[in-house]
Amino acid sequence: MAVASEVQADVKLDELFPAKPWHAVAIDLIRRYPLGAAGAVIVVVMILMAIFADVLSPYDPEENAFEFMLTPPGLQFWMGTDQFGRDILTRLVYGARTALFVGFSCAFIGAFTGLVLGVASAYFGGRFDLIFQRVMDVFMAFPLIIMALAVVSIFGTGTQNVIIAITIPFIPRCARVVRSSALAIREIPYVDAARACGFSDARIILRHMVPNVMAPFLIMISAFVGQAILLEASLSYLGLGVQEPTPAWGLMLQGGAEEYAESAPWVAIWPGIAISLAVFGFNLFGDALRDALDPKLRAQ
């Protein structure tokens, strides 16, 4: 034992695992997960678009300019204009804000609530777990969009209500996945040790169990963002999401798809592409994250 200690003391960790420069790590990740890297690029571009929308867009996304109504894509308006003469590129850029705001809000609130409830359910077990899981079963019996539609019909339309509508169905989905991981962690001796030390239930759950279910949790979050963007677009397309003149991709699609599909197809095509790309990007990124965080998949 003493020998081993001496050896450990003489060898520095940095020498055993020399630190790579950040670009080498990035290139390594890109090589190992090329699709995930593509997804990450899309996500980063979206985030930058949302942050710098004011700088990137020369036009007001909400102001009507009828003299330019339904102008085809060209030098002045790269993606053309809609029926109110508003620049489609500008509305797409600002629409990224709506998409990401709704996407991240729903994903984080839904996933965090699900995380706490799922771990608590696993930790307490017994009758609490039984009853709580049956409640989750009821929520999960409804498809996401149906559940969201039901919630919107109760609370009404608008950004805030859309976030509530999408968040609620996310909670049981996250809680179920997290609970299965937490059940295994509950049986590990350090949880018993913490209990023996007299730590409170809240401390054991939040400080000792939650950090150990982070891998599935992070993967759930990335998947939820994509799903939330799609749901927001779906609700807006159905006229139940955010309302005009707020720039939102689903709303742009709804406003243009029906009436201008033939005469001004650009009105519907660009928001359609934006929605597809965003969901595609988050899904690729989520898949790569899962591969990177799951030891079994990483070994493969």
Place this chain on the structure above:
Amino acid sequence: MKRLYSKIAISAVVGAVLAVGGFGAAQAQKVKRGGILSFVVGSKIPSYDGHVESTFGMIHPIRPFYSLLIRINPDNPSSPTDFICDLCKGKVPAGADGGKTYTFKIRTGVQFHDGTPLTAHDIVATYNKIIFPPKGIASSRKAFFKMVESVSAPDDFTVVFKLKFPSGAFIPSVATPFNFIYSKKDLDTRGYTWHKKNINGTGAFSFVQHQPGSFVEGKAYARYHHIGKPYLDGFKAISAPKMALRLQAIRGDRASIEFRGFPPKARDDLVKALGDKITVQESDWNCVLMFTPNQDRKPFDDVRVRKALNLAVDRWEGSKYLSKIAIVKTVGGVVFPGHPLAATEAELVKLTGFGKDIEKSRAEARRLLKEAGVKEGFTFDFSNRAVDQPYKVVGTWLVGQWKKIGLIAKQRVQPSGPFYNTLRKSSDFDVSIDFNCQSVINPIADVTKFLGSAGNNYGNYDDPVLEKIYDRLLRAETESDQRKIMREYENRAINEMAHLGITLWWYKINPHRSYVKGWKIAPSHYLNQSLDQIWLDK
């Protein structure tokens, strides 16, 4: 593009020829009998009862089962004064006794679809239900008949209306297409709500079936009182709430016509795709989109704020551009544009918000807001209906107009049911989209919308001055008196009090399959829907 315009021009010319040459021309073409007319309807049927409902969703599929006492002339439906007898005989009577008595002679030999003979007593029972409904029985057009004192039948084939005072609004009110004639027997034995779920009329078609959410089917009534009609064997009214679906139904010839109206782009697409297989008929529409400030809420109880809302709106630019993408077009005041009682352009530009110098108007709006203590960026709730044409399009335009004077309207769009609930019952809005859609052009009845006491006014205000002006208007006998008082009424409602905001009058565009003959566009989507004059040139 030139080809498209020429196609549209040809279609419009064909439509115009139909409209002008009309039925005579159609008959000269030799009417072909038979066939089933399929048409699409974009709204649901709340109930079958015409006396209660106010929607084209009911009128289009249900009106063909019923007759009226008088109706607009189907050969000249654009005229606001050309009425003909339907169940009455001869000419529409003129008022006797100084315009206070109207005597209608009723046709003999008319039978309801269940075989019951029609008499004057059926008409009396029907109008008593409409004008003097018992407590708890809804009658949407009761207010149209304020001037009526009594309805009676001195014999089996004579009906007499006694009026409290002579009124030019009486005859157009009788011709309203919702006044379905019911059987007295049904009303007496089955009750006043039986017609909500059952049909028994004397119309050109008898009821076959209704598959809710799908279609309504009718077949020609062999004992129809207009001999030789209907020309069709039957009709099928197909429910299609989405516009794209209705458009594709006509394009694919699954339906021949939609009677409400399409936006200009849809017309262009159909003409481009089908050329002369499509005929386009167009007309001004007795329907105006408005906004109603809720005067129960601050700051909309302040006339300066309401005036500012009006002054911000550039109606002349709106007409120019919105008419390309929506079913609105004409700038007008409280009366249907073009009617003798309507404001001329010179009169119109004097009204608040109708001036042609929009920058000056908006500067005045900002001044009024400042004076009323409303700060830049003031945000309010704007309730709208989840129907694209024209509600959402005009709503989005209005949001942009108000932004130009520093007001932020947060648009809250709801499906029709919750929207009406917000507007009519809960009154939970700051400003709401509103509309005044009427059938027969009857300005004296139509302008009741602006009265705080009107059943269809949701502004939550009382204006005794306006009520008094209206009372004088109702009693005015000559057209010149009516016109003069109408200007006073308009001035009070719009200029002085800005109770409601008028946006644009609708414009009706009906592209239909060219083989549909005999139907002429009317200035209302409620009118000319008996279908008895339609035939198919197939």
